[in-house]
Amino acid sequence: MLVAEHHGRGMYDFRRFNAARAVPTFPKLATSRIALRNNPVSTHDFRDMWNTVIAGLFALAGVAFGVAAEPFKAAVSSRSRTRQARGEQCAKLISATTATRHGVIALNAAGRAICAGHKGPEPKQVNGWITEINDARSRGREASALLDLYGPLELAKKARKVLEAEESVYLLMDEPDPGEHDLMKKPPQLIAATDALDVVVQEFAQQAHKFTR
Numbered sequence: 001m002l003v004a005e006h007h008g009r010g011m012y013d014f015r016r017f018n019a020a021r022a023v024p025t026f027p028k029l030a031t032s033r034i035a036l037r038n039n040p041v042s043t044h045d046f047r048d049m050w051n052t053v054i055a056g057l058f059a060l061a062g063v064a065f066g067v068a069a070e071p072f073k074a075a076v077s078s079r080s081r082t083r084q085a086r087g088e089q090c091a092k093l094i095s096a097t098t099a100t101r102h103g104v105i106a107l108n109a110a111g112r113a114i115c116a117g118h119k120g121p122e123p124k125q126v127n128g129w130i131t132e133i134n135d136a137r138s139r140g141r142e143a144s145a146l147l148d149l150y151g152p153l154e155l156a157k158k159a160r161k162v163l164e165a166e167e168s169v170y171l172l173m174d175e176p177d178p179g180e181h182d183l184m185k186k187p188p189q190l191i192a193a194t195d196a197l198d199v200v201v202q203e204f205a206q207q208a209h210k211f212t213r
Contacts (some may be wrong), residue, residue: 086150087212089143090204093159096140097166097201101194103133104173108190112177133170140166154212158204165197 106129114120144159175187186194 064180083212086147086155087208089146089161090155090208090212091149093140093143093147093162094201094205096136096138096143097197099136100133100140101169101197103129103136104169104195105186105190107133107173108175108186109183111174112187113183115176116183118183137166137170144190152211155204155207158200158207162197162200162204165193165200169193169197193212 106171107126110121110126110129120126125182141164142165144156147159172187172190172193175190177187184193
């Protein structure tokens with residue numbers, strides 16, 4: 001217990017203390033220091049701790065980046081599927097146009113042969129060419145319509161030009177020879193129409209390459 005002795009003139013002597021409180025002690029702090037002294041933390045412990053913390057931060061950053069990147073990945077995937085579908089329709093249009101061209105030329109040659117007095121092809125073969133032409137034209141128009149859907153507009157316009165050139169060839173199916181019959185040569189108008197179709201198809205293929213790769 002603290003005792004104050006008065007010595008006059010307002011002065012007090014605080015030299016007398018309770019012996020039990022003269023030296024304060026901190027048993028918990030002392031115990032902690034002893035524990036640290038007996039079990040020091042090694043550099044490896046700190047290193048392992050920081051490695052764990054850093055690994056956790058990187059894992060958290062990876063999860064956050066994955067969540068943020070999901071819309072971008074979905075957009076890329078959608079664009080990839082559109083390009084693939086566009087390429088399939090372009091290939092279908094070229095294949096259909098080629099089949100139409102082949103069928104028209106075959107039927108025209110058969111008709112000119114019959115007009116020249118030669119034996120014509122079997123009806124079954126003629127019907128096969130007609131079926132081939134009809135099926136090919138249907139596939140071509142379907143492909144062109146889907147290209148209008150998938151775009152771009154520039155490619156869709158090229159597809160319609162292909163169909164227009166194909167129509168010009170189709171209308172010349174019954175084109176006769178201009179003079180003497182020559183089964184080895186197509187009529188000049190049919191030659192011009194098929195050549196024009198070939199040019200348009202080539203231009204379309206080049207345009208399609210830009211939008212499908």
